[in-house]
Amino acid sequence: MNQVRAKKHLGQHFLKDQQIADKIVKALTGHNNYKKLIEIGPGTGVLTDILIEDNQYDALFWDVDRDSIAYLNEKHPSQTDRFILADFLHQRLEEYFKEPFGVIGNFPYNISSQIFFKVLDYRHQIPEVVGMIQKEVAERIAAPPGSKTYGILSVLLQAYYKVEYLFSVPPNVFNPPPKVTSGVIRLIRNDVQQLDCDEKLFFRVVKQGFNNRRKTLRNALKPLGLADEVKELPILNQRAEQLGVDDFVELTKAISSGNN
Template sequence: MYTLKKSLGQHFLKDESVCQRIVAELQKQPFQRLVEVGPGGGALTKYLLELKAVDFKAVEIDDEKVKYLSKTYPQLADKIIHKSFLDIEPPFAEPFTVVGNFPYNISTQIVFKIMEWKGAVECMVGMFQKEVAERIVARHGSKVYGVTSVLTQAWFDTEYLFQVDEDAFNPPPKVKSAVIRLLPRKEPVPMHSEKRLFNLVKTAFQQRRKTLRNACKGLFDAATLQDEIFNKRPEQLNVADFAALTFRMQ
């Protein structure tokens, strides 16, 4: 068998109905290439290997899990990428889908990695700590709307799919989990540049209780700061508002 490593944020799925539901959600979007992040003990992997006409790869950093998966599922022999997902290049030359019960200690970093690959990722269905999932899908005006919400939604449509209780895992985490879906936006949000958007959004939410005028005064000239939009706090702006402001930055 294998051991669980807290250092890698490992909470393995054991509830078959949850695994089946993730695969069902995954199949709502057509795909030919699939990457599983952190297969661990293979609870989800065994269902993914049954999918027909799919080029499949699994990314796993843990030596012990790689050996276990290779022995338990011989068909994985040449399909495992033995690295951290955060350190790899896109695993396919053509567009692909991403799925996984993501390690909670790097789940936000995984989302930012997918943002880096936005031209290649057709869909993502992933398990997150519930509060992280809620933050990713949050709309403006919400208390949990923030940097991750805006930057993810600048390039992806986000959808909260379902909650997963603690007893679906081994060991049970101390928090509830949730599965969400990301799909590339059909219409890109006009912006000056990604660099400006990242800078603006991170600066604004560093002092989220302040008005935009006070939080971002170093990014705009005095005349621009007189606009009424700067009377608002950052959570009151939607993604398009932030993107539009990138054209007015110094």
């Protein structure tokens, strides 16, 4: 059986520590009793092997690397229908999953943020995510308001999920070792089915606010064409990083009301 070589252009760093792999899989809680699961980027299958042996979830394993899929097919010949050559970022997930499904993986660093934005698109169908990403990104997603690392993904994900930074993973347990430390985070869907505001506008307000994070919101949100009465709101004297999810919801409601 030919081993899979990590490809730099795919951002591959294969985990080789079995204890850490076990810890990642055990971080799944099965929140809301979902049975379907997708692993993004199984690589050489260190998480995959555990998930198949455990058989708690009806799991699919997606990778864009043909070598990885071929290797896993050879390694688990009775499970070949589970290994799919597919790009998570460019699939219509509803064509594969009609019911809720969890997401797990050692996510490629270069697309980790995009993966989480995709999760947000399917937030009503994804009750849980356990992912290993660059520690800096993991800490940013879990950061509270007021933190220098608090940003767009922090607000948007925390609006719909309970975000937990679980543990750090050193570079030496990967092949090849990345130049940075990794972090494992867990997202568990909260009870918010819909925010108490225009959600599309909420996303725009958050993104626009953080795109100019050094400016006060009064200046950062100018491109949204704020009504005169909205411009006088005291909250606009603050910067985006100072606002929590509820603050952004109230600000979005004010902007929506002022523009009608």
